[in-house]
Amino acid sequence: MKRAPSSPFTSGLFAVALTSLLALGCEGPEVKPTADGRQNTRAARIEGSLVVQSRARGNAVVFLYHAESPPPPQGSGRPLAFTVIPAAELFGTALGDNSPGPFTAPFALSLVQPGSYVLRGFIDADTCRFVPQPCHVSDFNPWYGVTSEPNAGDVGGGGVDPTNGTTRILEVTTDADGWPVPLTGVSVSFADSATVPFDRPAFQVAEGREFDTASTPVKFLTLTPQQFTGAVDQRPPGFWVQFVDANRDGVPDDTNNDGVPDFWPRVVVRKLADVPDVVDENDLDRNGVVDDEGVDYARVSGGKDGKPDVAVLAAGLVPDTLLAALRDEQGNPRPQPVFVPQLRVAIQNRALDARDPAAPALLSTVPAGRYSVTLVQSTGQTWRVPNELDPTLAEAAGLPGVPSQAFLLDVR
Numbered sequence: 001m002k003r004a005p006s007s008p009f010t011s012g013l014f015a016v017a018l019t020s021l022l023a024l025g026c027e028g029p030e031v032k033p034t035a036d037g038r039q040n041t042r043a044a045r046i047e048g049s050l051v052v053q054s055r056a057r058g059n060a061v062v063f064l065y066h067a068e069s070p071p072p073p074q075g076s077g078r079p080l081a082f083t084v085i086p087a088a089e090l091f092g093t094a095l096g097d098n099s100p101g102p103f104t105a106p107f108a109l110s111l112v113q114p115g116s117y118v119l120r121g122f123i124d125a126d127t128c129r130f131v132p133q134p135c136h137v138s139d140f141n142p143w144y145g146v147t148s149e150p151n152a153g154d155v156g157g158g159g160v161d162p163t164n165g166t167t168r169i170l171e172v173t174t175d176a177d178g179w180p181v182p183l184t185g186v187s188v189s190f191a192d193s194a195t196v197p198f199d200r201p202a203f204q205v206a207e208g209r210e211f212d213t214a215s216t217p218v219k220f221l222t223l224t225p226q227q228f229t230g231a232v233d234q235r236p237p238g239f240w241v242q243f244v245d246a247n248r249d250g251v252p253d254d255t256n257n258d259g260v261p262d263f264w265p266r267v268v269v270r271k272l273a274d275v276p277d278v279v280d281e282n283d284l285d286r287n288g289v290v291d292d293e294g295v296d297y298a299r300v301s302g303g304k305d306g307k308p309d310v311a312v313l314a315a316g317l318v319p320d321t322l323l324a325a326l327r328d329e330q331g332n333p334r335p336q337p338v339f340v341p342q343l344r345v346a347i348q349n350r351a352l353d354a355r356d357p358a359a360p361a362l363l364s365t366v367p368a369g370r371y372s373v374t375l376v377q378s379t380g381q382t383w384r385v386p387n388e389l390d391p392t393l394a395e396a397a398g399l400p401g402v403p404s405q406a407f408l409l410d411v412r
Contacts (some may be wrong), residue, residue: 048186078288119159157190213349238339248383
């Protein structure tokens with residue numbers, strides 16, 4: 001650590017103190033740097049270059065995720081760290097035009113612990129440079145859920161394997177002495193083919209928040225789009241709906257084999273922690289990874305598993321009107337998404353532990369408490385209520401208060 005220069009006054013005090021110690025025959029205490037836990041931390045870095053082939057202009061944002069907790073739509077992970085590369089550094093003299101590039105710039109993520117990671121990112125585009133209203137200025141703000149994701153016109157990107165185009169898993173390993181080995185030469189690519197087509201699925205809820213699971217087997221919610229301008233700029237024209245077809249075989253998926261196709265957007269109804277603010281239960285540090293210690297609920301299969309749970313309610317879109325909108329005149333699935341003016345959501349009085357999303361476990365009872373409602377688009381964009389626009393939270397965050405965004409499900 002660099003030491004500030006000493007003044008004659010402090011130097012004099014040091015000399016007096018040193019003389020006194022020598023005169024008394026005392027020895028100074030032994031200093032061990034490793035006694036400070038922060039000095040005992042061993043970390044590496046991930047660094048490399050951005051490669052951008054795009055006409056968009058704006059800052060580039062790169063996020064670091066645990067490989068086992070990827071972001072939506074593959075998972076529900078939140079970034080462990082991020083870095084911002086200024087537009088001027090990335091685009092240079094081309095900042096004022098719309099040439100496609102390619103453009104390159106270095107990036108680095110520091111203090112990375114050993115483990116497996118993936119990189120995601122986007123160009124926070126200022127679309128008002130080249131298109132008339134409605135348009136978006138660069139408005140990424142990482143500190144709030146309502147401002148931390150891409151909007152229409154932003155350009156997605158990530159670390160991919162150049163041999164097959166799949167997501168690249170980055171392994172930070174250690175050397176023979178246990179020191180993490182830096183990863184260098186990592187490439188993060190962005191291209192106009194990954195331009196985000198629409199804003200996030202911002203919504204409001206028409207019904208009341210009470211859900212008495214003892215007397216009501218299913219709670220129905222009606223979601224309608226809500227538009228915002230200003231510090232939060234989201235203007236969804238409707239909900240972008242499509243069949244899920246993960247293997248791209250042209251046949252809608254039916255993962256739970258109930259005879260009803262799966263849809264985008266997905267609905268997640270998750271239990272909130274019993275603390276102020278919008279915090280998921282068993283994720284008090286808000287990193288998208290289940291805490292090591294927390295609430296553990298009994299399962300139908302018997303007892304508890306000894307691990308903190310991700311308590312969610314069984315929920316999904318009501319298919320009645322969606323099926324007609326998503327099929328053509330011959331009854332075949334439409335290849336492109338369609339917009340609908342509202343969504344009906346059915347929430348059952350069944351709770352599951354979704355700690356392992358691939359094998360959720362049914363809980364013996366529905367935990368009482370507050371639950372959030374989240375929509376996840378196929379683009380990975382999300383919207384959750386409640387959020388920081390809740391009037392009880394907005395003022396402290398410097399955001400406008402919007403009463404509809406205080407909605408939560410009160411389960412009894």
